[in-house]
Amino acid sequence: MIRLEDYGWKFDGSERWTLDGVTLEIAPGECVLLAGPSGAGKSTLLLALAALLKGRHGGASSGRLYLAKTDITDASPQAVAGIVALVQQNPDANFATLSVQDEVAFALENQCLERDAIVASVDRSLRWLGLESLRTRQLSTLSEGQKQRVALAAALACEPKILILDEPTASLDPDSIGEVLQALERLIENEDMTVIIAEQRLHEFAALKPRVVVLDGGKVAGDSPWSLVPAEIREPFRLDVDPAEPPTDPDERNAPRMTAQALRVERGDARVLDDVSVEVGQGEVVGLMGPNGSGKSTLLLALMGLIPIQSGKVVMGETDVRAGAPYNLGREAGLVFQNPDHQLFADSVRAEALFAAENFGCAGPTVDDKATALLEQAGLSERVEDHPYRLSYGQKRRLNIVASVLHDIKLLLLDEPFIGQDRQNAAWLIATVKRLALSGIGVLMVVHDPHLAQACCDRIVFLKSGRVLMAEPLPQAWNRLAELDYGAYLPASWRQHDAARSD
């Protein structure tokens, strides 16, 4: 079905080949997981398969790329459209219309099908993905999991032979991941479709029993069936915590870095947070979990005084947040947003690291030395003169964190810092969070992956529909979540333990 013969791609302005001599064959009906670190060329390979490189991104190719027996190395996107369907990481990036039914019908309308045929195909696609009840809904009103399923339905409407997914679970909560996986299982079993998925979290796809192709540095570094994939690639991320490192003692958290009491936040007509109380102690790492849309990101914004609080109180150190301006609260607390590109403001990596410190009037030799040390820890010491936009996604995330902590903050708020991060970057993030906590900084982080929460959090606060459902230290939090029937939010080892206990 797909054959790459020594295929390579080099973007204009880049010194290296992003894909370099890739030789690969994928048979009809196969399910292939593309794995590998950030920058390995996974997304570029997906774009090449959808013929979205040539003519859209400046660059040069080498080798040949075949779809069935047709050479599509230099083909236009329209030449493979309808045969190869691509679903990008962010579902919003896929949508061209405003409602579910219009989005699913979009490709069919472009193919100039008659109305009856379009309606029949839309019905079938919505049924496949269990979306019939959402047919007339506006896309902007859907949850992330629902959006991802609509993007799948829209891609499947014209019955492609090959479905390509770029990190489909990256920003989904465990329930939504389950929905998407069920849909994929049905497709592979019933439709004999070739499915190619680029992913970091391979363990989520174990049920599909995929073939795993590992890319590294643009080359194929491994290719094996699921059963032969090495455990360190296949299994959930775990961090070997240094046993010499003392766990945070709850009794030492008597100096809370931040206390929020009975917060109520409304946005438009909707009550997003209701009676939410959270506390983060000195040196404590608190994981904020919960389904998509439960109010986690809104809580971080409210804690930083960036959105109005209707009632309740937030105290940061000794400052009442409702009485302080956000630019002053920034001296006490750093907030790292989800997308690294939204928080890069300076013209060089070093200037970016020092940006907040200079704005707060803390710049000087001591901060300079600290910046040098932190940039070295982040593996950025050789990139200090580069423009931040030239860094990889993982490097940008590291720079965001360095830039947020340089001016001696007391509290660090992180909004889904692990999205799109490979194992190496995730390990750096976890180690950094733990190091910051040891220095006394309180950390509150939004996290979906229970394995990552397990690796770095002392306590879990679980939000559901804007209310605190549970706030417990680990490992009691996993037991409590199991009792509350939130098994999907448990690490794999606890899920097995929970299942065994139920039996």
Place this chain on the structure above:
Amino acid sequence: MMRLAPTRSILHRLHPWVKMTWLVGATTAAVVYSSALAAVVLVAALLLVLVLAGTPPWRLPGRRLCLLLAVALLAINTAIYQRGYGDLDPSPAEGLRHGLLAAARIIAVILASRLFVATTDPTNLGQGLIALGLPYRWAYALITALRLEPLFSQQTRIVYWAQLTRGVRYDSGPLLRRWLMLRRLLLPLIASSLRAAADMSGAMENRCFGLYKQRTSARPIRFRIGDALAMASGLAFLIVLGVVV
């Protein structure tokens, strides 16, 4: 911000040509008619239609600003005519008339736009424009712009918040420094906007957009007799308003 109201009234089901005609007609009437009473009646009619469309005016976005603007226009005109200005003799009644006319005109234009936005599905609007001869690529440029607008607004807020938390202040400091900070606001916005636009166009081409010169529709819209009657009634009302009042 352009948002379709969540309710589905009879007005929502009217052909977009009808609402385009009403919008152009009401805006023209508001500007051309010089009678304060006509302008006030036009405002009252638009308010009634908004309520019928399930979008009561007290829930409209920007209602406070709109009201404030109207009150300001009324007050300024009344004050100017109260004292007289240049060649104008003092005339409180004339001031009130001019004030009402100016305030009603601005409110009528805003309400007419809101009515159009709140009751017109952008996809139907695109189809209406295609039916008027606009190439479908252009119509989709409008629809995708509407898709991206809330996304860009949200990104602007996030970049602004990220700057605030890193000590950037737009409310103090030398003007030149603030201009330089604005550049720092725009850079991440431009970068992410270009990426979003590129991702979306890739996703559209991957789903056969541009494959043919024409495209079909799963929800074709038809101009029915009811649409013709609604269009004629609206225009008749505006003409009668101009002639009688």
